Amino acid sequence: MSKSESLGLRLGKARVASVPDVADRARRGLLAFASAMAEKGHSPSEIATQVSDGSAAQGIGRVGLSALSTQGLACAEGCAFCCILNGEDGGTITQAEAVELHTALSPLSGQPDGRGWHPKACPALDPETRRCRAYAARPMICRSYVSGDVAACERVAKGEAAEGPGTLAPYHTYLAAIGLSRAALKGAKRVSTYSLAAVAAGAVEGQSLDRTLASARHKPGELDAELKRSKRDMSRAS
Helix, strand or coil, X not given: CCHHHHHHHHHHHCCCCCCHHHHHHHHHHHHHXXXXXXXXXCCHHHHHHHHHCCHHHHHHHHHHHHCCCCCCCCCCCCCCHHHECCCCCCCEEEHHHHHHHHHHHHXXXXXXXXXXXXXXXXXXXXXXXXXXXXXXXXXXXXXHEECCCHHHHHHHHCCCCCCCCEECHHHHHHHHHHHHHHHHCCCCCCCCEEEHHHHHHHHHCCCCHHHHHHHHXXXXXXXXXXXXXXXXXXXXXX
């Protein structure tokens, strides 16, 4: 049995704490990704690397988002209440996303950042315009979190409960894909997640990529906790 077949078998057997149809969609996406990579001539090792660093999960999530309509959303440039990162983990992102974000923000090292507007704001923000300075490299959590009510966003940013803001379905598929990737590659490759806030802070503070990744890397339990939150949110929505 080849290594590519072994990865396919591992993905088929992997389990993740998610709603069943979300987990199935994520598994199909990962298998399709691996198959497409193999058809393009990529080696089993290259495929495993892109699964382990989250590139596969990221691609699955973006494809899902591209099929959705954005009509009715109140999201606009400068409305950055969703960029106030109140959670202890600072937002869950993959290694591939962390590298992209650090690369985009590193040239801005030493400049004022979003924390000049709000102490818990994402450092990727411009403190004056509140516009994201790494918009093209923004992670899935940023692309997926939307709202139809700006006032509700402001209340959530203050730590109050409000209906309206939330994550789109492709984010939950992306998250399940990360969990499946970790389960499938256990013992073979490390699948890490990182704090969005810590990566952005490291970049604008002039830290090297290696140092930033080391300090921003989550403990394994953080992905488990995020998956449980995702499953709870999806169960309520169904």
